[in-house]
Amino acid sequence: MMIRLHDFELSGSCYKVRLLLNMLSVPYEKVSVDFVNRQHESPAYLELNPFGDLPILEDGSLRLHNAQAILTYVARKYDVFGIWYPSSASGASRIHQWLATASGELANLSRARLAKVFHYPFNLGDLHSSSRPALRVLDAHLQNRKWLELGRPTIADVACFPHVALANEAGISLSDFEYVSEWVERFKTIPGFIAMPGIASGS
Ligand SMILES: N[C@@H](CCC(=O)N[C@@H](CS)C(=O)NCC(=O)O)C(=O)O
Missing domain, CATH: 3.40.30.10 (Glutaredoxin)
Incomplete structure (x- = not known):
C-alpha cells in the first residue's frame, strides 16, 4: 500500500x-x-x-x-544509506537539535505567516521579535558551513528550510541574513527539490 x-x-x-x-x-x-x-x-x-x-x-x-x-x-x-538521517549517536543528535529548532524557535515564523497570510489572531510584533534571534543564530551557524550539519543536506535542512524560505510572507526580509539567504538558494539545488507557492525554483 x-x-x-x-x-x-x-x-x-x-x-x-x-x-x-x-x-x-x-x-x-x-x-x-x-x-x-x-x-x-x-x-x-x-x-x-x-x-x-x-x-x-x-x-x-x-x-x-x-x-x-x-x-x-x-x-x-x-533512505537505506542513512545519508539524510544517520544512525550514529553524534550525527542523529546533532540533527535532532535542528528538528527541535524547526518546531520550536522557527515555528514563530510559521505563526507570523499564519497571522499575515491566513489572518490568524496572533500578535505579529511579538512573533517577529521572537523569530529574529533564531534567524541570527542560524545565520551565524551558516557563516562557515554549507549545510546545517555533517557537511551535506540532511533532514535538519529539510525541517528548517520551508518556514525560513517563506519568511518574506511572514513579514521578515531575509536580506539582513546573508548566509541564510545563500543557504536558501543552495537548498534549491538539491536533486529532487520542488517549489511551492511563495518559494520559487532556483535560478
Ligand atoms: N509541529 C507541527 C506544526 C504543524 C503546523 O503548525 N501545521 C499548521 C499548518 S502549517 C497547522 O496545521 N495548523 C493548524 C491550525 O493552526 O489550525 C509540525 O511541525 O508538524
Missing part, C-alpha cells in the same frame, strides 16, 4: 514532507485537506490527529503527525 500524506499545498510543514518524499523518490498518495475551512479540525481529522494540525502521514497501519517525526520516519525507512 502506498504512503498517504494528508496535505495542504500552502502549508510549510506539509511542504517539508513533500520535499523529502520527492528527494528520495518515494511514491505517495496526496490527500488535499481544506485547511482554510478547518477540515483538519473536523471530527474525522481529529481522530487521525487529536492535535488538529497537518501534516499527517499514514504508511500501512502506522499513522504519524508532526513534520519532524515524519521526516525521521521517511528517512529511516526509505
Whole structure:
C-alpha cells in the first residue's frame, strides 16, 4: 500500500514532507485537506490527529503527525544509506537539535505567516521579535558551513528550510541574513527539490 500524506499545498510543514518524499523518490498518495475551512479540525481529522494540525502521514497501519517525526520516519525507512538521517549517536543528535529548532524557535515564523497570510489572531510584533534571534543564530551557524550539519543536506535542512524560505510572507526580509539567504538558494539545488507557492525554483 502506498504512503498517504494528508496535505495542504500552502502549508510549510506539509511542504517539508513533500520535499523529502520527492528527494528520495518515494511514491505517495496526496490527500488535499481544506485547511482554510478547518477540515483538519473536523471530527474525522481529529481522530487521525487529536492535535488538529497537518501534516499527517499514514504508511500501512502506522499513522504519524508532526513534520519532524515524519521526516525521521521517511528517512529511516526509505533512505537505506542513512545519508539524510544517520544512525550514529553524534550525527542523529546533532540533527535532532535542528528538528527541535524547526518546531520550536522557527515555528514563530510559521505563526507570523499564519497571522499575515491566513489572518490568524496572533500578535505579529511579538512573533517577529521572537523569530529574529533564531534567524541570527542560524545565520551565524551558516557563516562557515554549507549545510546545517555533517557537511551535506540532511533532514535538519529539510525541517528548517520551508518556514525560513517563506519568511518574506511572514513579514521578515531575509536580506539582513546573508548566509541564510545563500543557504536558501543552495537548498534549491538539491536533486529532487520542488517549489511551492511563495518559494520559487532556483535560478
Ligand atoms: N509541529 C507541527 C506544526 C504543524 C503546523 O503548525 N501545521 C499548521 C499548518 S502549517 C497547522 O496545521 N495548523 C493548524 C491550525 O493552526 O489550525 C509540525 O511541525 O508538524
